Amino acid sequence: MAAQKIRVKIRDQRGRKDSLPEALQIPKDTKLGDFLETLPLPGGPGYYTVLQNGRMGKRMDILREGDEISILPLSVGG
Amino acid sequence: METSENKFLFIDLTNSKTWIEEPDQIFCRTFLGGRGWALPYFLKNLKPRTDPLGPENILAVTTSVISGARGPAMPRVIVCAKSPLTGAFGESEAGGYWAPELKKAGFGAIFVLGKAAEPVYIWINDGQVEIKNASHLWGLETGETQDLIRSELGESRARVLQIGPAGENGVLYANIVNELAHFNGRNGLGAVMGSKNLKAIVVRGKKEVTVADPEKVKEINSWTAKEGLQKPLGEILHRHGTLPLVRTFQEMGALPTRNWTRGVFQGGEEISAENLHKTIYIEPKGCFSCPIRCKRRARVDNDDFHVDPRFGGPEYETIGALGSILEISDPYLLAKANEMCNRYAVDTISLGMTIGWLMEAFEKGLVDRDDCDGLDIKFGNGEVLLPLIEKIVFKEGLGEKMARGSKRLARELGLEDQGFLMEVKGQEVPMHDPRVKTGVGLQYALSDYGADHIVAPHDTVFATEDGPGIKEASALGIFHPVDPLSLGPEKVRLFYYSDLFWSLIDMLGFCTFGFVPRGPIPLEMMVDLIKAVTGWPVSLWELFKAAERTIHLARLFNIREGFTIEDDRLPQRFFQNFKDGPLKGKGGIDQDQLKAAMRMRYIMMGWDPDTGQPLPERLYELGLGEFVKED
Ligand code: SF4
Numbered sequence: 001m002a003a004q005k006i007r008v009k010i011r012d013q014r015g016r017k018d019s020l021p022e023a024l025q026i027p028k029d030t031k032l033g034d035f036l037e038t039l040p041l042p043g044g045p046g047y048y049t050v051l052q053n054g055r056m057g058k059r060m061d062i063l064r065e066g067d068e069i070s071i072l073p074l075s076v077g078g
Numbered sequence: 079m080e081t082s083e084n085k086f087l088f089i090d091l092t093n094s095k096t097w098i099e100e101p102d103q104i105f106c107r108t109f110l111g112g113r114g115w116a117l118p119y120f121l122k123n124l125k126p127r128t129d130p131l132g133p134e135n136i137l138a139v140t141t142s143v144i145s146g147a148r149g150p151a152m153p154r155v156i157v158c159a160k161s162p163l164t165g166a167f168g169e170s171e172a173g174g175y176w177a178p179e180l181k182k183a184g185f186g187a188i189f190v191l192g193k194a195a196e197p198v199y200i201w202i203n204d205g206q207v208e209i210k211n212a213s214h215l216w217g218l219e220t221g222e223t224q225d226l227i228r229s230e231l232g233e234s235r236a237r238v239l240q241i242g243p244a245g246e247n248g249v250l251y252a253n254i255v256n257e258l259a260h261f262n263g264r265n266g267l268g269a270v271m272g273s274k275n276l277k278a279i280v281v282r283g284k285k286e287v288t289v290a291d292p293e294k295v296k297e298i299n300s301w302t303a304k305e306g307l308q309k310p311l312g313e314i315l316h317r318h319g320t321l322p323l324v325r326t327f328q329e330m331g332a333l334p335t336r337n338w339t340r341g342v343f344q345g346g347e348e349i350s351a352e353n354l355h356k357t358i359y360i361e362p363k364g365c366f367s368c369p370i371r372c373k374r375r376a377r378v379d380n381d382d383f384h385v386d387p388r389f390g391g392p393e394y395e396t397i398g399a400l401g402s403i404l405e406i407s408d409p410y411l412l413a414k415a416n417e418m419c420n421r422y423a424v425d426t427i428s429l430g431m432t433i434g435w436l437m438e439a440f441e442k443g444l445v446d447r448d449d450c451d452g453l454d455i456k457f458g459n460g461e462v463l464l465p466l467i468e469k470i471v472f473k474e475g476l477g478e479k480m481a482r483g484s485k486r487l488a489r490e491l492g493l494e495d496q497g498f499l500m501e502v503k504g505q506e507v508p509m510h511d512p513r514v515k516t517g518v519g520l521q522y523a524l525s526d527y528g529a530d531h532i533v534a535p536h537d538t539v540f541a542t543e544d545g546p547g548i549k550e551a552s553a554l555g556i557f558h559p560v561d562p563l564s565l566g567p568e569k570v571r572l573f574y575y576s577d578l579f580w581s582l583i584d585m586l587g588f589c590t591f592g593f594v595p596r597g598p599i600p601l602e603m604m605v606d607l608i609k610a611v612t613g614w615p616v617s618l619w620e621l622f623k624a625a626e627r628t629i630h631l632a633r634l635f636n637i638r639e640g641f642t643i644e645d646d647r648l649p650q651r652f653f654q655n656f657k658d659g660p661l662k663g664k665g666g667i668d669q670d671q672l673k674a675a676m677r678m679r680y681i682m683m684g685w686d687p688d689t690g691q692p693l694p695e696r697l698y699e700l701g702l703g704e705f706v707k708e709d
Pocket of ligand 1: 589590
């Protein structure tokens, strides 16, 4: 039986040209950290501020159907 | 390697005397530059409790042992004096072109003493020094001043470091600018320059500086241009400067809004990097020899405003302080306000925050229109912004009090204890909320020159295993992620090391945007760059020791001026939870945890945990025995 999939939305707000898709189907019970690893993010996920449904995302959190993941520039100093 | 370009030029404006002293190589290597050169001189020659705006204050305009070489991200001029805003040791760095030019003209630093009887400017042309009359320039804006000076000297490439009307008028947060768009922004050092009747220091140097290994420097510069700019932080900086932070903080719920009462700004989209690039920005600009070119320039030409790109464009800090703090979102108005501040040479952070404080007092009914020269000083009322800038710079009406900063304004209005002053040691906090990055809060509280955002890299870069702090800055010795919200020992240690690192960057005239974990250039390459320029076989250990010396010397300076551990503190509002947005009901910093963290930090520094004073043993360890006070 094919693994169950869920759909997560992506808000790519890095202001880069190579933007990410608006939504992706991913296997159920995927952790945020594992999902981020699959995205083509230059430097890797650690170079971005990641919000899950508007809150700071934790890498161990399991993603749910309809979750909205925002990828933003890292909040480094001014 | 011996070079003659680190000579110190002394100028006593009271009697128009100039002389040169040549520091020996050991001094140069022990103290490197910037505050490292200024502080030993201040501690020996500046009397405690000197009036910062009196002739006895000393203005040190410095470079470093590496300035002038054609490397990446190393253009900064470091200005130091006793600050009129904080009363503490004052320091501020600016990029641009001036510091390399001073080195090319043969000097490493200028110490300005005394006060001229009438307005003057200093003209340094390939080692020749002249004090020239500036009466005809006094009162002029920065653009006019630069044009006139260049034309009367017949030197279109002379580099002009100057004050504007704000510095002349003694606005306590007046700044100093070079090339019209690079600012020694904080601590009110422009007012010190103005108090000496010194309008500008103009330099022209045609000699290349001595570099031990020019090929290596070239190689590092090419690496930055090719590979550094491909790295995510380099790429974002190059394409958008610091502006993407608006969206990041807005989405997190930590964009300083309405004098820090909110973390989300309804007009946030209008001040986002994308919209500002659509509306006001033109091509990026850079600094001497730096391929990163992260600075923005704004141009507006519409029915309401004309904004001249010569004066640069607002960076994130300005967009926050004049925009979200005041709830003003019109990009054209913000571009104009920024241009006005730059023409008058006044710090946009302190200015915006002083207006923000007044707006809150107005909204709370603590002041009314009569107190505010008939103006409706409400959040979101953009109509008052430009008139208030004029009033502050020219000290008209209420502007007279506002020109002294938010703390003095509140005190003079009898409202100091209302709990919404956002300053540390008298300097207004910049646009980074320590409730989402507690290390920034530790540094706001501890910084020797009041709240500042570029005292250390921010917590977020060390937050994950794969972030730039852990992945790329391992030479710092931090191998595990540190939670941005913790105030535990690991955070105290992280910010102890970070403070050393950033102090080093500052004293060498490096730009913080250039180096990991804030920018693209690795630490190892930074050390290679210093070796290549100086020819000294320096190590990161030796360099950090030099940085540590200056933190202790600045602490000693401030203790002389009457500062105590009571002054190492945060504004009350940061102990309260966010009231709106995604962080609603969360975030307030725990006061006891902060206190414990500060105490631990004093101990790590080798300071008495009860008084915050450097222990003699630590001063001896740093080779600063001559500054130990015998009881
Ligand atoms: S990184 Fe940006 S601010 Fe720093 S020196 Fe380069 S161009 Fe100037």
